[in-house]
Amino acid sequence: xxxxxxxxxxxxxxxxxxxxxxxxxxxxxxxxxxxxxxxxxxxxxxxxxxxxxxxxxxxxxxxxxxxxxxxxxxxxxxxxxxxxxxxxxxxxxxxxxxxxxxxxxxxxxxxxxxxxxxxxxxxxxxxxxxxxxxxxxxxxxxxxxxxxxxxxxxxxxxxxxxxxxxxxxxxxxxxxxxxxxxxxxxxxxxxxxxxxxxxxxxxxxxxxxxxxxxxxxxxxxxxxxxxxxxxxxxxxxxxxxxxxxxxxxxxxxxxxxxxxxxxxxxxxxxxxxxxxxxxxxxxxxxxxxxxxxxxxxxxxxxxxxxxxxxxxxxxxxxxxxxxxxxxxxxxxxxxxxxxxxxxxxxxxxxxxxxxxxxxxxxxxxxxxxxxxxxxxxxxxxxxxxxxxxxxxxxxxxxxxxxxxxxxxxxxxxxxxxxxxxxxxxxxxxxxxxxxxxxxxxxxxxxxxxxxxxxxxxx
Amino acid sequence: xxxxxxxxxxxxxxxxxxxxxxxxxxxxxxxxxxxxxxxxxxxxxxxxxxxxxxxxxxxxxxxxxxxxxxxxxxxxxxxxxxxxxxxxxxxxxxxxxxxxxxxxxxxxxxxxxxxxxxxxxxxxxxxxxxxxxxxxxxxxxxxxxxxxxxxxxxxxxxxxxxxxxxxxxxxxxxxxxxxxxxxxxxxxxxxxxxxxxxxxxxxxxxxxxxxxxxxxxxxxxxxxxxxxxxxxxxxxxxxxxxxxxxxxxxxxxxxxxxxxxxxxxxxxxxxxxxxxxxxxxxxxxxxxxxxxxxxxxxxxxxxxxxxxxxxxxxxxxxxxxxxxxxxxxxxxxxxxxxxxxxxxxxxxxxxxxxxxxxxxxxxxxxxxxxxxxxxxxxxxxxxxxxxxxxxxxxxxxxxxxxxxxxxxxxxxxxxxxxxxxxxxxxxxxxxxxxxxxxxxxxxxxxxxxxxxxxxxxxxxxxxxxxxxx
Numbered sequence: 042x043x044x045x046x047x048x049x050x051x052x053x054x055x056x057x058x059x060x061x062x063x064x065x066x067x068x069x070x071x072x073x074x075x076x077x078x079x080x081x082x083x084x085x086x087x088x089x090x091x092x093x094x095x096x097x098x099x100x101x102x103x104x105x106x107x108x109x110x111x112x113x114x115x116x117x118x119x120x121x122x123x124x125x126x127x128x129x130x131x132x133x134x135x136x137x138x139x140x141x142x143x144x145x146x147x148x149x150x151x152x153x154x155x156x157x158x159x160x161x162x163x164x165x166x167x168x169x170x171x172x173x174x175x176x177x178x179x180x181x182x183x184x185x186x187x188x189x190x191x192x193x194x195x196x197x198x199x200x201x202x203x204x205x206x207x208x209x210x211x212x213x214x215x216x217x218x219x220x221x222x223x224x225x226x227x228x229x230x231x232x233x234x235x236x237x238x239x240x241x242x243x244x245x246x247x248x249x250x251x252x253x254x255x256x257x258x259x260x261x262x263x264x265x266x267x268x269x270x271x272x273x274x275x276x277x278x279x280x281x282x283x284x285x286x287x288x289x290x291x292x293x294x295x296x297x298x299x300x301x302x303x304x305x306x307x308x309x310x311x312x313x314x315x316x317x318x319x320x321x322x323x324x325x326x327x328x329x330x331x332x333x334x335x336x337x338x339x340x341x342x343x344x345x346x347x348x349x350x351x352x353x354x355x356x357x358x359x360x361x362x363x364x365x366x367x368x369x370x371x372x373x374x375x376x377x378x379x380x381x382x383x384x385x386x387x388x389x390x391x392x393x394x395x396x397x398x399x400x401x402x403x404x405x406x407x408x409x410x411x412x413x414x415x416x417x418x419x420x421x422x423x424x425x426x427x428x429x430x431x432x433x434x435x436x437x438x439x440x441x442x443x444x445x446x447x448x449x450x451x452x453x454x455x456x457x458x459x460x461x462x463x464x465x466x467x468x469x470x471x472x473x474x475x476x477x478x479x480x481x482x483x484x485x486x487x488x489x490x491x492x493x494x495x496x497x498x499x
Numbered sequence: 500x501x502x503x504x505x506x507x508x509x510x511x512x513x514x515x516x517x518x519x520x521x522x523x524x525x526x527x528x529x530x531x532x533x534x535x536x537x538x539x540x541x542x543x544x545x546x547x548x549x550x551x552x553x554x555x556x557x558x559x560x561x562x563x564x565x566x567x568x569x570x571x572x573x574x575x576x577x578x579x580x581x582x583x584x585x586x587x588x589x590x591x592x593x594x595x596x597x598x599x600x601x602x603x604x605x606x607x608x609x610x611x612x613x614x615x616x617x618x619x620x621x622x623x624x625x626x627x628x629x630x631x632x633x634x635x636x637x638x639x640x641x642x643x644x645x646x647x648x649x650x651x652x653x654x655x656x657x658x659x660x661x662x663x664x665x666x667x668x669x670x671x672x673x674x675x676x677x678x679x680x681x682x683x684x685x686x687x688x689x690x691x692x693x694x695x696x697x698x699x700x701x702x703x704x705x706x707x708x709x710x711x712x713x714x715x716x717x718x719x720x721x722x723x724x725x726x727x728x729x730x731x732x733x734x735x736x737x738x739x740x741x742x743x744x745x746x747x748x749x750x751x752x753x754x755x756x757x758x759x760x761x762x763x764x765x766x767x768x769x770x771x772x773x774x775x776x777x778x779x780x781x782x783x784x785x786x787x788x789x790x791x792x793x794x795x796x797x798x799x800x801x802x803x804x805x806x807x808x809x810x811x812x813x814x815x816x817x818x819x820x821x822x823x824x825x826x827x828x829x830x831x832x833x834x835x836x837x838x839x840x841x842x843x844x845x846x847x848x849x850x851x852x853x854x855x856x857x858x859x860x861x862x863x864x865x866x867x868x869x870x871x872x873x874x875x876x877x878x879x880x881x882x883x884x885x886x887x888x889x890x891x892x893x894x895x896x897x898x899x900x901x902x903x904x905x906x907x908x909x910x911x912x913x914x915x916x917x918x919x920x921x922x923x924x925x926x927x928x929x930x931x932x933x934x935x936x937x938x939x940x941x942x943x944x945x946x947x948x949x950x951x952x953x954x955x956x957x958x959x960x961x962x963x964x965x966x967x968x
Contacts, residue, residue, distance in 0.1 A: 086765075092572075093570075093572050093594065095573075095574045095590070096575045097577075098560070098575070100577070102556075113552070114555045115555075115557070118577065119577075123557065126557070127557070130556075134554075137553060138553065139550055139551075193765070193767055237889060308648055308684075424884055427883035427884055427916075435914040437914050438894070439892070439894035439916060456892050456918055457964070458917075458965070499735070
């Protein structure tokens with residue numbers, strides 16, 4: 042696979058074309074963003090390649106600022122006329138935008154500190170396609186062989202992706218970055234005595250063949266599905282609980298917008314007016330880092346081309362910082378932290394995190410279980426898109442987990458509902474483990490002991 | 500209004516397209532299909548009493564799918580030029596090693612437009628759309644000084660598609676959607692609650708103009724205010740009455756997904772092999788209807804070029820049909836396509852999905868549902884949910900709830916999630932009322948996010964787990 046950045050030249054060409062038009066219309070600032078992605082997906086089923094997807098995608102967007110008003114537009118056609126219409130659309134939308142001269146401006150070259158071309162590319166693009174296909178087949182085989190109660194492997198899936206994007210603006214920023222990764226995903230069905238249960242997991246890495254152990258991955262999924270076969274219903278009530286590294290990851294990821302300056306400014310953050318105050322237990326420290334080893338949120342620069350800074354979000358329970366882009370920083374009278382979000386050429390500029398790290402403690406998960414004594418260990422949460430209220434902090438979610446008795450895992454539980462509030466959960470965190478979950482998302486969390494929560498089932 | 504087909508791919512020479520389909524099957528394959536898409540989307544977000552963001556965009560591309568021995572090859576690209584179609588055909592066919600198969604010649608089909616467009620929204624000036632958003636803001640805030648924020652959004656989308664396939668299909672559709680969404684935030688200083696309300700249709704700006712903005716704003720703000728003073732329901736398992744319209748999300752999650760060929764054909768659904776069997780309470784008749792004129796989940800043709808249909812899924816508790824796409828039909832053999840194959844865009848191979856899915860009207864009154872319940876939950880407005888089709892373990896969130904005590908609806912309650920097993924819950928729908936209504940939503944699955952309608956009359960489920968305190 043070709044590893045050279047291609048969008049930078051494309052972005053420069055589009056920029057030059059748009060810059061001329063912008064001058065004619067007395068536009069003050071111009072930004073062009075171009076991104077390109079490629080993916081290959083292999084899904085194995087019943088010992089053959091079931092689905093093969095191969096795709097390439099490119100898109101561009103433009104942001105214009107005139108007299109403090111912003112206009113944006115995007116296109117997936119990059120030929121002459123479509124670039125003209127993209128410009129016209131963006132220009133047209135300026136008219137309706139709010140005039141915020143003091144806040145709306147693009148970042149400058151000195152904010153970027155970036156080289157023109159940046160590669161986060163490891164060995165992934167060099168791997169032969171057949172190798173990836175065979176991994177999908179092998180993974181299905183391994184899963185079936187783990188236990189005879191595994192009756193169906195609907196998904197055994199390997200995908201390779203590469204993506205690059207380039208930003209050129211009239212403030213002098215010209216920056217591009219490229220990354221490539223490989224993802225594994227599997228889903229299984231286990232059956233015994235008419236009981237049907239499922240298990241699934243995913244793993245993404247930038248280094249092929251370095252961190253991923255197919256056998257461990259398959260074991261984890263299999264053990265999860267098989268343990269559900271003997272699950273017992275939970276009696277509704279209040280219990281002390283551990284959220285394992287996966288469950289706490291899912292829960293925290295639903296509330297990350299509390300750190301977003303745009304949410305704070307729009308009065309949509311639970312942490313509004315809480316800077317410098319205790320928002321979590323002493324033992325909680327939360328960081329955002331632009332770069333860590335194999336970090337799935339790694340960036341050289343943010344969605345506007347600005348160098349991303351390492352930020353302390355919570356230190357020993359005290360709220361330290363919010364995350365800013367150029368607009369919100371000017372509005373908040375501070376410096377941007379390099380956290381502008383640009384999911385794709387289709388998105389408006391918002392705020393994002395890069396790699397969020399819940400700083401681990403010393404105890405293993407086993408030691409946490411022993412410290413809890415009795416209660417529930419939550420290992421998975423479903424329906425967070427609906428069951429999480431980011432304004433009140435309330436959550437009520439379908440969950441999976443185990444009962445803990447006498448400091449040990451006692452039995453698997455049938456699905457139950459766990460309900461609580463993120464603010465009281467954070468202040469009630471009693472202990473943080475050392476078992477950080479990697480390669481699942483850009484949020485890195487160990488298991489935690491939390492205070493009593495409400496559980497509902499029977 | 501007569502639809503105009505503007506995208507350049509409608510001008511492609513049909514003989515040329517036939518010959519490229521032939522090239523795609525040069526080394527064998529049971530089916531080849533090109534899906535062309537040109538989608539314009541404009542969205543306006545209104546917040547803090549001003550336009551917060553406006554985004555106007557164009558998505559454009561083509562997907563080539565080849566099915567052979569029940570396997571799928573899918574390639575897509577933004578480049579839909581004839582040269583690139585030939586390149587894609589060559590790449591895809593090079594993966595297959597077999598004997599050449601011949602595509603059928605295109606058959607001319609004259610399709611009636613079931614979803615005529617009433618006023619092209621793209622022809623309406625932005626200021627008119629912004630005026631509606633501003634009104635939603637003003638009216639929403641006027642309800643109470645506890646309403647601290649209104650977030651309103653308007654979206655218009657024109658999706659022009661062309662499907663050509665080796666089954667002799669040359670089918671086009673232009674699908675225009677409009678949608679209005681409002682969210683109200685209520686705060687009393689210590690607590691913050693929100694509520695949201697949306698209306699969407701496969702139709703033009705006339706649909707938006709018909710919405711009563713006064714009522715919409717007030718209804719939304721009222722829910723946010725009510726939830727501000729709401730308590731929590733009890734944790735446990737007890738009867739739940741789910742109101743009409745978006746309440747239908749329960750059927751969508753508990754049953755609908757598990758009837759899609761996506762999971763049925765792969766033997767990954769609890770409803771496999773159950774056609775003709777009783778899978779729901781005899782009070783339940785459920786329909787997935789893609790033919791309702793201008794409804795949010797309707798269309799003239801699906802994303803495989805098959806005309807949309809009305810599909811009865813369950814009749815008086817008996818399973819009648821699955822939702823079947825071409826690959827599903829190939830895998831399951833005796834189940835014919837139901838015109839239910841959908842995808843978010845050319846970036847996804849299509850699969851069987853729901854359209855407008857609802858439980859049909861029953862014979863009970865709303866009072867019949869409530870009166871016999873000693874302690875229960877009345878879920879007036881639902882949020883979203885999700886399901887595992889293999890186990891039918893599902894969840895969905897209650898956005899506006901009330902307690903039922905001694906046969907009466909009493910105090911407001913908030914923040915409850917309901918869980919259950921679909922196959923068990925269907926049997927527990929003991930009463931179905933007669934106030935059937937539909938509501939618009941977005942449904943996410945392996946072929947992306949597609950507009951789907953859910954619906955039902957109010958129903959009584961004899962017991963569900965409720966996430967309370």
